[in-house]
Amino acid sequence: MERRAKDERIRQLQQVCRERGLALTAQRRAILRAVLDAQDHPTADRVHATLARRHVRVSRATVYRTLESLARLGLVSKACHPGSAVRYDRRIDRHHHLVCLRCDRVMDFSDERLDALPVPDTRRVGFVVEDLRVQLRGICRECREQEDEK
Amino acid sequence: MERRAKDERIRQLQQVCRERGLALTAQRRAILRAVLDAQDHPTADRVHATLARRHVRVSRATVYRTLESLARLGLVSKACHPGSAVRYDRRIDRHHHLVCLRCDRVMDFSDERLDALPVPDTRRVGFVVEDLRVQLRGICRECREQEDEK
DNA sequence: TTAAGTGCAAAAGCTTTGCGGGTAG
């Protein structure tokens, strides 16, 4: 993520904290920064590892708690994932995912036509839609190459 | 799921096993049946609990292993989920999900226009798409009512 | 007969919680 956008997000964090009377701690800033720097959809544990590599000492519990808060505040999002750990996503704008059915990897994918998709009516089930994402499910290049070898 | 469709899926299991030289065990049939009976997207542990309630004794390890196989064989699918456990989905046809950003629940949603969505071109990233699903992200009725109380 | 599948038990991986002490506002 570019410097600009990252700083902007940190500023959002400041603002949201002030609005809600939450404390803006060094840990929160560091954890948000680590997610923004990740290319993929890191787990809480990977965020913790990234911070450790940077010699930022934050306890695991705090990482778990903080990521949950950041997601609730809308400063990061949760990636829906076929795997067995919560994944966080620095992207909070509309975008889409390629989901590999072999290796369970999830990659970002952008497409204007998908972005323009009108939100269907879900009032009949009492659900209020805020955004949508399309999952394209299939087989990634690496998995196909592996299977071709056989 | 209706009786018909369920029996059909069990028959698919038989056929796939025969084709690939896999053993068609009582456990596999029972585990598949349990997923087909679930209304939601059960975790492996919930499938295990369902079987226990039915006095079908299968070890946890077998449930985990078998669900993974069934998904790989295409007899069930994995539901992409924001939570911290793998979720299985009896539906293998095209359908969509409502994802609640408060409680992380995922509900099925059907919509013809979404079904008709053309699959975008992903060849440039070497990814072969087999199917797509749309996630409608928002707040479910229960969570909205809870927030209104405050 | 035999390759594949199962159960068990232990280990590994992921997440939450309670509580005492620390700190931003």
Place this chain on the structure above:
DNA sequence: CTACCCGCAAAGCTTTTGCACTTAA
């Protein structure tokens, strides 16, 4: 000063693995 937050350590889920035994084909 005082909520709110953090670190720690323990407990609680979720999943995988190695191995000996069983079973479908």
